[in-house]
Amino acid sequence: MTSAEGTRVSRRKLFGLAGAGVALAGAGAAAGIGIDKATGSAEAAVNTVEFEGEHQAGIVTPAQANLHFAALDVTTKDREKLRQLLKTWTDAARRMTAGQEVVPNGAVGSGDYAPPGDTGEALDLPASHLTLTIGFGPSLFDGRFGLAGKRPPQLIDLPLFPKDKLDPARGGGDLCIQACADDPQVAVHAVRNLVRLGFGVTEVRWSQLGFGRSSSTSRAQQTPRNLFGFKDGTNNIKSEDTDFLRDQVWATAADGQAWMAGGSYLVARRIRMHIETWDRETLDGQQRIVGRTKGTGAPLGQTAEFDELDLDVGGAGGEKVIAEDAHVRLASHQALNGVRILRRGYNFVDGSDGVGHLEAGLFFLAFNRDTRKQYVPMQQALSAKDAMMEYVQHTGSAHFAVPPGVSKTGYWGDGLFA
Amino acid sequence: MTSAEGTRVSRRKLFGLAGAGVALAGAGAAAGIGIDKATGSAEAAVNTVEFEGEHQAGIVTPAQANLHFAALDVTTKDREKLRQLLKTWTDAARRMTAGQEVVPNGAVGSGDYAPPGDTGEALDLPASHLTLTIGFGPSLFDGRFGLAGKRPPQLIDLPLFPKDKLDPARGGGDLCIQACADDPQVAVHAVRNLVRLGFGVTEVRWSQLGFGRSSSTSRAQQTPRNLFGFKDGTNNIKSEDTDFLRDQVWATAADGQAWMAGGSYLVARRIRMHIETWDRETLDGQQRIVGRTKGTGAPLGQTAEFDELDLDVGGAGGEKVIAEDAHVRLASHQALNGVRILRRGYNFVDGSDGVGHLEAGLFFLAFNRDTRKQYVPMQQALSAKDAMMEYVQHTGSAHFAVPPGVSKTGYWGDGLFA
Numbered sequence: 001m002t003s004a005e006g007t008r009v010s011r012r013k014l015f016g017l018a019g020a021g022v023a024l025a026g027a028g029a030a031a032g033i034g035i036d037k038a039t040g041s042a043e044a045a046v047n048t049v050e051f052e053g054e055h056q057a058g059i060v061t062p063a064q065a066n067l068h069f070a071a072l073d074v075t076t077k078d079r080e081k082l083r084q085l086l087k088t089w090t091d092a093a094r095r096m097t098a099g100q101e102v103v104p105n106g107a108v109g110s111g112d113y114a115p116p117g118d119t120g121e122a123l124d125l126p127a128s129h130l131t132l133t134i135g136f137g138p139s140l141f142d143g144r145f146g147l148a149g150k151r152p153p154q155l156i157d158l159p160l161f162p163k164d165k166l167d168p169a170r171g172g173g174d175l176c177i178q179a180c181a182d183d184p185q186v187a188v189h190a191v192r193n194l195v196r197l198g199f200g201v202t203e204v205r206w207s208q209l210g211f212g213r214s215s216s217t218s219r220a221q222q223t224p225r226n227l228f229g230f231k232d233g234t235n236n237i238k239s240e241d242t243d244f245l246r247d248q249v250w251a252t253a254a255d256g257q258a259w260m261a262g263g264s265y266l267v268a269r270r271i272r273m274h275i276e277t278w279d280r281e282t283l284d285g286q287q288r289i290v291g292r293t294k295g296t297g298a299p300l301g302q303t304a305e306f307d308e309l310d311l312d313v314g315g316a317g318g319e320k321v322i323a324e325d326a327h328v329r330l331a332s333h334q335a336l337n338g339v340r341i342l343r344r345g346y347n348f349v350d351g352s353d354g355v356g357h358l359e360a361g362l363f364f365l366a367f368n369r370d371t372r373k374q375y376v377p378m379q380q381a382l383s384a385k386d387a388m389m390e391y392v393q394h395t396g397s398a399h400f401a402v403p404p405g406v407s408k409t410g411y412w413g414d415g416l417f418a
Numbered sequence: 419m420t421s422a423e424g425t426r427v428s429r430r431k432l433f434g435l436a437g438a439g440v441a442l443a444g445a446g447a448a449a450g451i452g453i454d455k456a457t458g459s460a461e462a463a464v465n466t467v468e469f470e471g472e473h474q475a476g477i478v479t480p481a482q483a484n485l486h487f488a489a490l491d492v493t494t495k496d497r498e499k500l501r502q503l504l505k506t507w508t509d510a511a512r513r514m515t516a517g518q519e520v521v522p523n524g525a526v527g528s529g530d531y532a533p534p535g536d537t538g539e540a541l542d543l544p545a546s547h548l549t550l551t552i553g554f555g556p557s558l559f560d561g562r563f564g565l566a567g568k569r570p571p572q573l574i575d576l577p578l579f580p581k582d583k584l585d586p587a588r589g590g591g592d593l594c595i596q597a598c599a600d601d602p603q604v605a606v607h608a609v610r611n612l613v614r615l616g617f618g619v620t621e622v623r624w625s626q627l628g629f630g631r632s633s634s635t636s637r638a639q640q641t642p643r644n645l646f647g648f649k650d651g652t653n654n655i656k657s658e659d660t661d662f663l664r665d666q667v668w669a670t671a672a673d674g675q676a677w678m679a680g681g682s683y684l685v686a687r688r689i690r691m692h693i694e695t696w697d698r699e700t701l702d703g704q705q706r707i708v709g710r711t712k713g714t715g716a717p718l719g720q721t722a723e724f725d726e727l728d729l730d731v732g733g734a735g736g737e738k739v740i741a742e743d744a745h746v747r748l749a750s751h752q753a754l755n756g757v758r759i760l761r762r763g764y765n766f767v768d769g770s771d772g773v774g775h776l777e778a779g780l781f782f783l784a785f786n787r788d789t790r791k792q793y794v795p796m797q798q799a800l801s802a803k804d805a806m807m808e809y810v811q812h813t814g815s816a817h818f819a820v821p822p823g824v825s826k827t828g829y830w831g832d833g834l835f836a
């Protein structure tokens with residue numbers, strides 16, 4: 001009688017929380033991809049992104065509104081325990097991304113005298129396009145688990161870039177979990193429950209919440225704005241750009257490690273933005289730094305957001321309209337021998353900085369096929385020359401090999417342990 | 419040509435960001451209150467909460483999904499500058515809560531050679547039920563501004579409660595701004611722009627983001643869940659409880675300071691929750707600690723969420739079904755001579771705690787008419803006896819006098835400066 005009272009709550013049945021901020025006809029639906037056909041109701045279908053597939057979800061999936069990212073360290077030296085955890089995590093992820101509890105009847109049906117199998121805070125919430133994406137950091141291949149020979153050559157220890165001010169408490173990690181959803185509570189619930197399942201095997205090294213997406217990843221999405229107030233993601237690799245995805249995002253067996261075929265490499269950079277200084281810059285100055293117009297997002301010298309970047313347009317006095325040190329020039333494929341990346345970052349505000357300002361910024365996430373040839377030269381160009389560097393500071397850094405998607409019977413990273 | 423290109427972006431015109439997580443028929447609409455009739459379009463109307471009124475919005479307004487709360491210190495000693503800032507803030511709040519930029523054409527129309535008047539990151543977003551609520555901390559009445567005689571007797575320096583582990587960097591403040599919205603980017607934008615307008619007069623002391631609401635404040639809302647996985651807000655004072663609001667939330671002139679009539683007192687407590695320990699507690703144990711069932715939220719001994727709390731129901735062995743140290747017993751009006759409060763807190767996850775766990779908790783916000791007679795005895799009872807105290811730790815504390823609502827021609831706190 002002090003017990004669960006017999007009422008079993010299914011997350012699937014309980015949609016429509018008033019004012020919950022749920023976009024029923026959301027991004028995944030609009031793009032017509034990643035919808036789980038197996039879920040029964042129409043609401044569930046549009047709220048669910050398929051977990052299984054050739055690639056992990058959460059990379060080309062149209063960026064959801066909220067992020068919870070966690071980096072974990074493995075605390076055991078037992079390879080088998082780690083492998084078992086990846087299996088357990090996969091089962092849990094299959095369920096949670098389908099809008100279910102981490103185990104059937106987890107929160108209230110596990111029996112009174114056992115700890116609940118699900119922590120319960122997402123009980124009444126729909127799947128909210130939850131995606132869970134996992135990655136393996138360089139340190140996982142250090143020999144503890146007999147994986148040294150499986151380390152992909154692309155998974156380098158990132159170099160220190162000019163002006164980096166990295167906080168070790170905000171970087172690195174043996175593993176990462178990227179949870180994206182339209183509801184922050186759903187993303188937090190998912191990470192928390194995976195962390196909980198990892199008790200005794202992993203612990204949280206650092207974690208980061210993000211909101212508002214800093215980049216669109218599908219042409220079906222309106223381009224969001226970052227905390228400098230500019231549209232971000234206009235010239236991103238989008239889920240529709242199948243050629244770029246093939247050439248610049250997805251790893252192949254020929255790249256060096258067969259287990260990574262269909263995977264990608266994830267660079268995470270916590271970038272503090274000095275918004276107070278930025279806000280004192282003139283509109284003209286801001287636009288010169290970015291190389292685009294603030295209102296429409298059009299490249300300087302062009303008129304509409306998606307007009308092609310023309311780096312050669314000359315302005316008054318012979319100077320280029322897009323300055324030599326403009327962010328979009330330095331980061332462009334034109335300036336970088338055709339190199340592109342898929343950006344998938346989020347805005348953050350982590351309280352205040354103790355000296356009177358908000359601790360705001362961009363949690364930059366990018367996927368590429370070879371970090372050595374894509375992210376690194378791009379960041380080198382930006383760190384060295386980008387006019388925007390005066391307004392930002394890189395405070396956290398991590399790098400992960402993101403394994404391919406999971407088959408119906410597989411588990412995260414099964415190729416690595418095969 | 420490197421300029422704004424003439425394209426003026428109005429926040430009002432640009433709704434429907436795909437996947438933005440906007441609940442068009444959201445909480446404000448459902449409750450049929452606080453809708454701004456002045457806004458033109460149907461979308462704007464359901465997305466807007468009226469700023470002006472007898473009381474400030476953001477107290478009985480059905481709790482929105484996201485919070486950005488900032489406490490500020492006044493850095494000037496010039497009373498007039500402070501008063502002017504409150505006027506400027508009021509104008510900005512009027513506009514932003516109506517879904518407009520902080521100043522007309524702020525982000526892109528202020529002229530190329532001036533810093534933009536609006537920081538721009540909410541340009542394409544609807545009002546998202548934004549409410550902005552301001553409060554004055556005890557320290558504002560310390561004599562710097564000739565306000566010592568205006569300090570309400572209710573606005574005490576909160577006592578230290580048993581087991582408090584307060585971090586001074588997370589408490590206090592001369593002023594506070596509570597921004598609630600269905601989109602975190604809208605709440606962050608609002609706080610940031612008010613902070614920006616305060617440059618030279620105020621600076622940020624601390625700030626806190628929250629999500630998922632920890633309490634419902636209207637009967638039209640489904641009760642949300644906190645990070646212990648329990649429904650939170652079932653037995654809250656709701657916007658429909660006009661008698662309780664009159665008796666227990668709204669200050670009157672007779673309470674001591676006429677300028678506070680129609681206002682309220684806000685207690686903010688950052689409560690770290692040890693979710694890992696909680697998650698190892700049995701379902702039965704969790705339910706005994708709370709005094710309610712996890713699944714349905716029904717009081718122990720009853721069957722449905724909104725059944726009356728009966729503290730006398732006896733169980734096996736003569737013990738009460740709702741334990742002597744259960745949270746809901748100790749916090750109930752039955753145990754506290756009829757005392758109630760209006761809770762309006764949010765869940766938070768602030769990264770990790772550096773020793774392997776998520777830094778998660780509840781940012782507790784409560785409004786009451788006399789903190790001395792309501793919150794303080796309630797917290798004393800909980801700190802002394804609540805079984806839940808083993809799983810939580812109060813890490814931040816602040817107290818604010820929340821002035822009444824603003825008239826069409828008035829400004830925040832005008833009564834204080836009259």
Ligand code: HEM
Nearest residue numbers: 230231232233234235236271328331332333362378379392
């Ligand atoms: C706080 C930091 C940053 C801010 C505020 C920022 C902002 C922007 C903005 C506003 C654009 C133009 C719109 C677009 O095409 O998306 C852009 C483009 C771009 N950014 Fe960044 N960015 C930041 C950091 C970075 C970093 C660290 C990298 C990679 C190392 C990067 C790579 C790119 C690329 C590749 C483009 C597209 C360039 C092109 O037009 O081809 N950004 N960024």
Ligand code: HEM
Nearest residue numbers: 648649650651652653654689746749750751780796797810
């Ligand atoms: C992390 C900290 C806390 C958690 C997790 C928590 C959780 C809960 C839960 C689950 C309920 C039952 C549902 C409901 O009626 O809302 C409840 C009720 C309540 N809580 Fe808390 N609470 C916390 C802190 C506090 C604090 C600090 C206070 C005030 C000092 C407070 C005051 C109340 C009141 C007044 C009730 C309603 C009791 C009644 O049934 O009359 N809570 N809380």
